[in-house]
Amino acid sequence: MSAAATGLPEGWGMVIGLEVHCELATETKLFCCCPNSFGDQPNANTCPTCLGLPGSLPVLNERAVELAMRVGRALACDVRRSVFARKNYFYPDQPKVYQVSQYDLPTNEHGHLDLPSGLRVGITRAHIEEDTGKLTHVGGGGRIHDASHSLVDYNRAGVPLVEIVSEADMRSSDQAREYVAELRSILLATGVSDAKMEEGSMRVDANVSVHREGEPWGTRCEIKNLNSLRSLGRAIDHEALRQIDLLDAGDTVRQETRHWDEASGRTGTLRVKEDADDYRYFPEPDLVPLEPSAEDIRRIDAALPVLPAARRAALAGAAGAPTIGAVAIAVERDLDTLALEAITAGADPARVLTHVEHNLAVEGAQRVSAAHLAALVQMETRGELTATQAKATLAEVVATGDDPAAIAKAKGYEAMGADALETLVDGVIAAHPGEWEQFRTGDDKAKGKLTGFFMGKVMQASKGQADGKAATALLRAKASA
Amino acid sequence: MPAGDGSEAALLAARRPLARPYDGPRMASLSRDEVAHVARLARLQLSEEQLDTFTPQLAAILEHAADVEALDLADVPATSHPYPLKNVWRPDVPRDAGIREAVLDQAPDAEAGMFRVPPVLGEAP
Amino acid sequence: MSPVDTARSTAAAVRAGERSARSVVEAHLGAIGERDGELHAFNLVTADAALAHADEIDAQVAAGHDPGPLAGVPIAVKDNLCTAGVPTTCSSKILDGWRPPYDATVVQRLRAAGAVSVGKTNLDEFAMGSSTENSAFGPTRNPHDTSRVPGGSSGGSAAAVAAGFAPLALGSDTGGSIRQPAAFCGIVGAKPTYGAVSRYGLVAFASSLDQIGPFATDVADAALLLEVISGHDPLDSTSIPKPPLSLSSTLQQGVEGLRVGVVKELLDAEGIHPDVASRTRAALEALEGAGAKIEEVSVPAVIYGLSAYYLIAPAEASSNLARYDGVRYGLRVDAPTTGEMYDRTRTAGFGAEVERRIMLGTYALSAGYYDAYYGKAQKVRTLIIRDFEAAYERCDVLLSPTAPTTAFELGAKADPLAMYLNDVCTIPSNLAGHPAISVPFGSGDDGLPVGVQIMAPAMGEATMFRVAAALEGARA
Numbered sequence A: 001m002s003a004a005a006t007g008l009p010e011g012w013g014m015v016i017g018l019e020v021h022c023e024l025a026t027e028t029k030l031f032c033c034c035p036n037s038f039g040d041q042p043n044a045n046t047c048p049t050c051l052g053l054p055g056s057l058p059v060l061n062e063r064a065v066e067l068a069m070r071v072g073r074a075l076a077c078d079v080r081r082s083v084f085a086r087k088n089y090f091y092p093d094q095p096k097v098y099q100v101s102q103y104d105l106p107t108n109e110h111g112h113l114d115l116p117s118g119l120r121v122g123i124t125r126a127h128i129e130e131d132t133g134k135l136t137h138v139g140g141g142g143r144i145h146d147a148s149h150s151l152v153d154y155n156r157a158g159v160p161l162v163e164i165v166s167e168a169d170m171r172s173s174d175q176a177r178e179y180v181a182e183l184r185s186i187l188l189a190t191g192v193s194d195a196k197m198e199e200g201s202m203r204v205d206a207n208v209s210v211h212r213e214g215e216p217w218g219t220r221c222e223i224k225n226l227n228s229l230r231s232l233g234r235a236i237d238h239e240a241l242r243q244i245d246l247l248d249a250g251d252t253v254r255q256e257t258r259h260w261d262e263a264s265g266r267t268g269t270l271r272v273k274e275d276a277d278d279y280r281y282f283p284e285p286d287l288v289p290l291e292p293s294a295e296d297i298r299r300i301d302a303a304l305p306v307l308p309a310a311r312r313a314a315l316a317g318a319a320g321a322p323t324i325g326a327v328a329i330a331v332e333r334d335l336d337t338l339a340l341e342a343i344t345a346g347a348d349p350a351r352v353l354t355h356v357e358h359n360l361a362v363e364g365a366q367r368v369s370a371a372h373l374a375a376l377v378q379m380e381t382r383g384e385l386t387a388t389q390a391k392a393t394l395a396e397v398v399a400t401g402d403d404p405a406a407i408a409k410a411k412g413y414e415a416m417g418a419d420a421l422e423t424l425v426d427g428v429i430a431a432h433p434g435e436w437e438q439f440r441t442g443d444d445k446a447k448g449k450l451t452g453f454f455m456g457k458v459m460q461a462s463k464g465q466a467d468g469k470a471a472t473a474l475l476r477a478k479a480s481a
Numbered sequence B: 001m002p003a004g005d006g007s008e009a010a011l012l013a014a015r016r017p018l019a020r021p022y023d024g025p026r027m028a029s030l031s032r033d034e035v036a037h038v039a040r041l042a043r044l045q046l047s048e049e050q051l052d053t054f055t056p057q058l059a060a061i062l063e064h065a066a067d068v069e070a071l072d073l074a075d076v077p078a079t080s081h082p083y084p085l086k087n088v089w090r091p092d093v094p095r096d097a098g099i100r101e102a103v104l105d106q107a108p109d110a111e112a113g114m115f116r117v118p119p120v121l122g123e124a125p
Numbered sequence C: 001m002s003p004v005d006t007a008r009s010t011a012a013a014v015r016a017g018e019r020s021a022r023s024v025v026e027a028h029l030g031a032i033g034e035r036d037g038e039l040h041a042f043n044l045v046t047a048d049a050a051l052a053h054a055d056e057i058d059a060q061v062a063a064g065h066d067p068g069p070l071a072g073v074p075i076a077v078k079d080n081l082c083t084a085g086v087p088t089t090c091s092s093k094i095l096d097g098w099r100p101p102y103d104a105t106v107v108q109r110l111r112a113a114g115a116v117s118v119g120k121t122n123l124d125e126f127a128m129g130s131s132t133e134n135s136a137f138g139p140t141r142n143p144h145d146t147s148r149v150p151g152g153s154s155g156g157s158a159a160a161v162a163a164g165f166a167p168l169a170l171g172s173d174t175g176g177s178i179r180q181p182a183a184f185c186g187i188v189g190a191k192p193t194y195g196a197v198s199r200y201g202l203v204a205f206a207s208s209l210d211q212i213g214p215f216a217t218d219v220a221d222a223a224l225l226l227e228v229i230s231g232h233d234p235l236d237s238t239s240i241p242k243p244p245l246s247l248s249s250t251l252q253q254g255v256e257g258l259r260v261g262v263v264k265e266l267l268d269a270e271g272i273h274p275d276v277a278s279r280t281r282a283a284l285e286a287l288e289g290a291g292a293k294i295e296e297v298s299v300p301a302v303i304y305g306l307s308a309y310y311l312i313a314p315a316e317a318s319s320n321l322a323r324y325d326g327v328r329y330g331l332r333v334d335a336p337t338t339g340e341m342y343d344r345t346r347t348a349g350f351g352a353e354v355e356r357r358i359m360l361g362t363y364a365l366s367a368g369y370y371d372a373y374y375g376k377a378q379k380v381r382t383l384i385i386r387d388f389e390a391a392y393e394r395c396d397v398l399l400s401p402t403a404p405t406t407a408f409e410l411g412a413k414a415d416p417l418a419m420y421l422n423d424v425c426t427i428p429s430n431l432a433g434h435p436a437i438s439v440p441f442g443s444g445d446d447g448l449p450v451g452v453q454i455m456a457p458a459m460g461e462a463t464m465f466r467v468a469a470a471l472e473g474a475r476a
């Protein structure tokens, strides 16, 4: 791997570890039968357990366990015996005044995630825990410090989460974004979560620290609740520069939790780490350990879909090496199967991936049949369609599902075969003997200049139906003949 | 005479050959500041007087636990559940508990179907 | 003490239509009215609801339906068990007036069996205590001598049964809170195997130790009540997935050939009052006379039980009682910020013993102390379980005093640690999760009842109750 471009001043580096909270796509909450749903009347989805009423007890949701283990296996983790623990702290969004989470014995440990760029990011753990309720601050413009009072809705309290903790393996905000994008695609592919960052069903906290190359890493700060890839990248870059400024000025970085303000483009102090962080974890006595059998794990593995990394590998293998970016995009758009089938049907891989990358970023692209895409690319390769015509034809294929040959014919994209093109080019040369002489005898620079002139004439004569690439190649061939 | 009066010290001495006999609360290793810190963690507002009372009482109890603290149990597994069970769960089927109104009616303060609290200074730890 | 019919005879008479549930309930409400002003066994007497329920049962009988094995039997319910719509206070100011929107599983099962709840009984606040003096609503007094405590924390339930207010009561036992008051009040009280009875709806004190259990005037009634409330409950993840206990059918099988061990560490100590020790030895002789084989066994790790218990129970309590924060239910003392509201509410709402245990538990779990205190105490549990297992290889049941002394005077144990020492014989069963029962066996020189404790391995209730019945028979 080449060193990541960090955008930091010369001689500085940053390191990033990410904690991603992701809501599991279950019907009910983690420990009670209340619906796990968003947008209902406040406190509609509550019961004695998720309100922490005296005497209530938790009973684990089997589906949540299944989904959490699925995440673990998709991230190549060891799925192991795990124990729930109570994390004790006072805050009104926490109905029991402790959060049931996992501490020293999480369900998933020691995995990794391979990114499209080739970077492998270690997964420290992916554990199961419950979400908190939601606080609304009233008065003072909704800001916490100026509010006259706050209101608590426990509909979200007890919603199942997995918290996926990465190793500090990323060295730039681009890598962090790539990691989150890849993780998100896995969560979607496995059906574990709807992973909507904007709606909060996927929330990212970033731990950032910096150093001068050759020196140990500095104190890290945690930036909480980043809710888009854009915010994630900007917040990390801003935070790294803030820390460098402090260190450059001879100050020290305080260990603290910070928040990102998208509007001002800055991070600000949320909370300095202090003694309230003594969470007094201990094993949750109201729940018993989870002990998946080897058979359970085999069953989960068998039910996993083909993951993005494997899909990328399959497509790249069929398409040839220098197409990594386009391959990643094809998988991201879920068009890799289409591309792979079109290539298998004999279409030129580069042209297929070009269409997938540039011309199929549209609604309904998944409906295009591989046979139609292959036929279109083959017409293009044979010179029967120009690039521009192929793009317009493909748009029609997406919209109508019709056969590309029929569309091209209807649009009047008459086949300009190789013979017709040559006749046309010969005519243009004959009409401009002076320019042709200069082109024929000139150096590369002169040829380059006059190519534009001749192409203009060719397009004019063909009413735009000539294939520019083929015409240029023909000109050069004739000049050196 | 009520049975058992004055027998606690003797009882303790008999039970704990490793600990010295219990002869009532005393000032011990636990400091008043530590007690005040613990009270803050537990969100209890102890008066100066209560701190004075609690400190020696808690110290005495912890001192009594000193024999447990002194045991070498490195190879002994912990028991968190006396009756070992595993993989206890329920199906993912929703059910309406139907207690919303009853709970909100009894809330110390409610507004718009939510629990109302005074201003919350600071984010969750 | 008013003479009391057993729950068995009452239920039989009601089921046969020989006696109305209303008359049964009225008689008991009459007894409560006469004497509970003096004893304060109840925080709340639900007379109207009880009579209405009794009428329902009579209607069922009249219609030819069987209301169940406890038809028309009045029962007193410890006030830390949730009762839908009926105040459940835990004898704490912090829950004063709170009406749960749901019933505890045991309360549902009682109702399904035809039992009639007559009210909620007093306890040490959140079940933390051994005398029922730590109640925000005042102490309960021992029916045998009102200058004495009834024991605790289920002192109200024990006093209610001993005073004839109800033939049955439910208590909860975290470190002896059923067995010690049963001993002090001269009745039968049992703590089942951890997980044998659902904790759903029991307001938690120490979750890995708490169990609900029966009080009764005799062993057979206690067995019947335990049969009704036991059995798997999907609402409690620690509930043992087995059908209800079957006890009554084997109760009278005697102890011929059973091996009964007396736990040396819990009998020979100087702290055990001589009267209590001699009654325990008399119980051994009685069982031997009934055909049991007697031997002395050692369970060495029990000497660490008290220390381990007073780390584990407060630690779990400190977490379980964090939810009383004034946000959702119960007491709130207003303040300008939520943080100050927490402090004021909790300080005003909890009594001194609860505060002390929350402090102790918070400390035992806090950073830097977990391994030395809570972690070590959990390992001591393992040692105690291993030592018990070794003893149960040689014995079917084990015997010890229930409490070191007979009932003491109100106010006699102002020092917390002195009070904690009362639990020394009962705590090991909670730490091990094993069942144990206290059976009255005579009295001390002071004329106050003495209880003998019979312990058994996990799910060994049937044998334990058999031995208890034999001991009860020998007493007569």
Ligand SMILES: [Zn+2]
Pocket: A029, A032, A033, A034, A045, A046, A047, A048, A049, A050, A051, A158
């Ligand atoms: Zn719920």
